[in-house]
Amino acid sequence: MGDMEQEQSAARTEELQQHTPSTASSVSISSSPSQSLSSSPSSGPYHHHQPTSSSPTDSDSPGAPSPTLDVISEGLTELTLVIDPEVAKKACQEVLQKVKLLQGEGEGSEGGPDHTLVNGTVHNKPTDTAAAGGGGIIKPRRIHEEDDPDSLTPGSVKSARRRQRHNPSKQSWLLRLFESKLFDVSMAISYLHNSKEPGVQAYIGNRLFSFRHEEVDFYLPQLLNMYIHMDEDVGDAIKPYVVHRCRQSISFSLQCAWLLGAYSSDMHISTQRHSRGTKLRKLIFSDELKPSGVRARQPLTLTPFNPLPTATPALHGHGVGAEHSLSPTKRTHQRSKSDATVSISLSNNLKRTASNPKVESSQDEPVRLTPQREFIKSLMGIGKRLATLPTKEQKTSRLISELSLLNHKLPARVWLPTAAFDHHVVRVPHTQAVVLNSKDKAPYLIYVEVLECEDFETSNVPVRISETRIRSTRSVENLLDCGITADQRAGSFSTVPNYDDDNEAWSVDDIGELQVELPELHTNSCDNISQFSVDSITSLDNKEPIFIAAGDIRRRLSEQLAQTPTTFRRDPEDPSAVALKEPWQEKVQRIRECSPYGHIPTWRLLSVIVKCGDDLRQELLASQVLQQLQVIWEQERVPIWIKPYKILVTSSDSGMIEPIVNAVSIHQVKKQSQMSLLDYFLQEHGIHTTEAFLTAQRNFVQSCAGYCLICYLLQVKDRHNGNILLDAEGHIIHIDFGFILSSSPRNLGFETSAFKLTSEFVDVMGGLGGDMFNYYKMLMLQGLIAARKHMDKVIQIVEIMQQGSQLPCFHGSSTIRNLKERFHMSLTEEQLQVLVEQMVDCSMRSITTKLYDGFQYLTNGIM
């Protein structure tokens, strides 16, 4: 039955599309119920089959089958309609009815669900007249109507309704909260997770539409994990939003699909196959959520929930954003087919012309998700193959040749999901790639050249520029800039007149001549000529000789060696050290000069770590917590510095990480420099009193405080120097959150110290008694207080992810409780200060007694 309906609805969809956008818009724009009903052409066909899918309740609500509902049911093709959509709608409307009631908008049409249901569009009236705040609420309701035909079981709805009736006051407070400006995504997620009331869940599901995309995106792992592992009510509340976003964006689709796969992986294999998560994933991968058919109707779904575009800022943003992304996409897609066919025929004809750069010109993928999936797949494939090779060196050279093959398939409509802007990948400078340090896996770091674009879905894929074209951009003149900055050159060669004893006879003219010659030596021209002038070595006797001191040459050599930013020595066992040490800007410059695409203004360089065989879900969780804490500290004006980095989970054992630029691990620093951390700071930034050093030291302290807190709160373990980076500004950055919360290496239980604080770190901070060390402790205290204030936001991120998870960090039953305890809600600020002192002390001494014991004693003693 369900299938039948799908086909029919698909057919109807086409029909609808042919019915010109004007019908759609007339439906959407209309605020009067009668108009909206009568003008919708699709309601006709809908009625034909409505009885087959809908339940008895259908008769209750004759006006309900709105065109929009019809539209969405097509979108959810994979679902069999076991639940009556009308019931869901009822429940939802009930909630909204309450809202209206509370608003007291003089409508008076309170309470009765029957009233509400008589006409699905009744609410538009109050909306129109409503204050700005109301618009945001009405809007999601429409969505809900459309998107969620099958959400709730009648039983639960009824009970919910009953409950609502019985607790009007509680409900009203809740609703007041929901409608208030304070209500943000975090709260929405929290209520979605905690509320047992389907109505509330459904409401929040709709409410998601009103938030900005980026805000919701932050909680995507949580949303999807709830979708997979929580009961159906929650899932049904979330789904419309997810489906809607998937239609809009390839990137979102893929991210959803990957996360769904990753978070479903802990389920038993038999349940997994039939789980809703797997189904949704399949749906996305099947590419049925493509906008092609849908886009034509988009205004239909879009505008109804956007009746007052200016009502709320969020709403406005959403509406505009959506429209932006939708209309052009549609256009492109139509064109895309012809482009693709043209280029296919072109590529077959490639043979006879000696050069035909236009062959691979812009073409859209007929299958929109495929290129990107293949791209990621091939990156992962490389990682898998590398893992089989025994030595780093073999891995590196294999990596380079693998990537050079990959290059032949670029540019393509592919992008790095970790990047912050839209782009197309045009080239992988394969020689720059390095294998990272890992025992048995082969994570590797690649640099990726991209061209920024308006929208990777619609902008044309850049034309391939053959590698050989590099020659044209790399003439001898340009080459001179490579590797040598202007001031480096200036200081590099100066023939200093040497007033040595035997040179007393120098005339003024000689010096004058020298001075004339000097600027010439400074400029490039000298070198330029040198390559071509055949005018050779014979002119020795013609000129007065120029003398230089051997000591000067030697001195310049050592000065320049010292001057050039300390580079690391190449180590075949640690190839990444050199690559990471090179300052990012220089690297960008260098690669740009060597790239055939380098001259294009929108050229950018990105980098990414490809991890294959590693589960990045914990990393993602940690990254979310870090981001949250960063926001909290910023909000509370605590000058703590941390650097969350982007994580992309593509499956439960693969993913990508955004590398931190200009940072190398402390292990690498120590191994390469063979000196203490403090000496390294002095070498890199200057002596104690310089501003550069002081800035670097402050950066170190601020970041150290942040990460110490994070290590404590999240119980980050396995803290060795290889997992702690040091950036060029002196910040430390912790990476690798493989052991957090309840898991620790080999599960030997807790490491005793709360965080890693070695005496070397303290030395950099200026010693135990120093100001900076006190500043460090103060920052920790402030940070802890601030974090405590917003504890819920942090806990919530973790708690939701615990659902259905087998991740080691959730091992045991007390993970969340322990996490909460670490925020010490019950302590006074003085007690917290003692705690911080204690922790620092303890970490310093690394005493094996349990920190918590000591603290317990202390607090108990006081209390």
Place this chain on the structure above:
Amino acid sequence: MSQLEKKAGLLRRTSSSKKPLKEKVVLMYDEIFVKDDPAKTNPRFWDELFLMKVNLEYLETKLESLDGDEVMKTKDNVNSLFHHCVQTLAEEHQIKVVNALQTLCALFRGVHQKNKSASGFDIINMLMGFDKAELRMKDLMESLDSLLCGEGSESLKALCLKLLLCLVTVTDNISQNTILEYVMINSIFEAILQILSDVSNRGRHGYDAVVLLALLVNYRKYESVNPYIVKLSIMDDEPTLDGMGLVVGQALTEYNRQYKDKEEENLGGFFSTLTSMVGSMFIADADEKLSVQTNEAILLALYEAVHLNRNFITVLAQSHPEIDIPTTPTTPISTTPTTPLGTTPPSTDVMNSSELPLDPNLQTSNLLITFLKYSSIVMQDTKDEHRLNSARLCLIILTCIAEDQYADAFLHDDNMNFRVNLHRMPMRHRKKAAEKNVPSRPLVCAVLDLMVEFIVTHMMKDFPMDLYMRCVQVIHKLICYQKKCRIRLHYTWRELWSALINLLKFLLSNETVLLAKHNIFHLALLVVNLFNMFITYGDTFLPTSNSYDELYYEIVRMHQVFDNLYCMVLRVSTNAGQWKEPASKVTHSLVNVRAIINHFNPKIESYAAVNHISQLSEDQVLEVVRSNYDTLTLKLQDGLDQYERYSEQPKEAAFFKDLVRSISLNVRKNVSLTTLSQDVLLKEFSTIS
């Protein structure tokens, strides 16, 4: 010279097998070589002729045996035969096409053998007739082009290439082959490119195509505008360039492999039981056994590509897994694999097989590495003419590479590290380096190693002056690049310094012998100026401050050599004579080296005296050097970082002329139509038709 033999050889080889068929076709040939038009009596004569199995030997002999009068008598019929051959090429009947191609071959060869003294125009007249020659050749080239580019039989394509190679090499001096003028007008360049860009075609015909291209490029290179030169130099199609690189790379790899196999054979069988001392006595024998026929044709192709085409340089660095097995794909991978990313069309075969073979022992390689290995083998032994030429060509190619900015960029790219196992000549005073221990370094280190290796191993009575010059110039060019771009290469410069000093020493000790043949001052000047580069510009490209000290140490340590050199050049330059001028240049160039020696030697001696040490250790000397820089003044010399750019035109023209001649002879010898046995062809076509 060898033509008679060859003909005899051809007869001998095939006569037994082809006897039964000989009669009929021979009769028909005989009919052609009478005055009357054979078609007169038999209107289907030509049709029938091309259905017959060709008897190459008879036809060639017949053509050869014609004397002047007979030529004039039969000219019309031979013209007619040629005309019908060309016409038949367009036919669908493949056996006829094959026979026509082979007949054409026989015609070209026969006519040339006969008319060794005759001018090219006579030949054209005899084959095609003056008035029709242009038309005939146009038709011929068009037919060949479409056969090569079409979807037809592989054997047929191979035969087309053989015919072209045959045509190109009929004369010893390619530039005297007047018929090629028509090949210039009717270019088959595009067909060659297509073969190179297509995976399966490249596997089968790539080698012939590349050799053909190399030869065509050398037709009247210096006299006229050769369209192949022009086209090759502007070609920028990546797949085609890659394809060409792969063909060259494969041929060189194959050579390297053969050499290695032979070497191992020898070592395993005979030498393993002997001590290295005893073994070294037999090296001369071993060398002969080890000599594998070098392949100048493919090297010439590499040279032309590197020299003429700027874009080809990128192909040199195109990494691919080392292919150790001669892989001529037996099954054509004709169906282009669906590109996973679905956007860009497939480019090349190795590039395209979606996954590389997973073999941990498989080293990543590239054309440049293969070439360096090849060079290291070829340079080992420069005694015979072929190898000397090969070595020279290798060095010329390296010169071109060292001059190219882009090539320099990837040679010095710190991110492209490779292990390059160069072959080293076994020598009495050194052990064969353990091959596995070569570290992975930027490619320029391998180039420098190769140069150092050459310098060290060729100081012999029969001094290869020219090669030494090129070798030192390559080093100079690389250092100029490093100086200009401030690249501090972590290379053990000491090895280079001591090699250069030893070279000077050798020049000095063999002064009289060498001066009789060579201008040794030129080489000495280059070597001293290399030292001057290090002395005056060391701050811009030396990797450590210590390396600058070591340079001084090395100079001071070997001061005797420089002193002697100075005495020698001073002596020569004060005497009037042909070497006065060049010797005085060396005198001038030595000024800084001498300043260093004169500055530090007394200091070191006094240090030894003060501390009562008879023999100073290296560290002590370095200490003295370090503490005495400031009182030393050097003279800045002009033009140290300038060099003459390589140009083929006046200087190398003779070399290339000879080289092409020898390649032509070699190719002609190897292009035997019988290798493509008719039986194979017939078998193939019997199934088709």
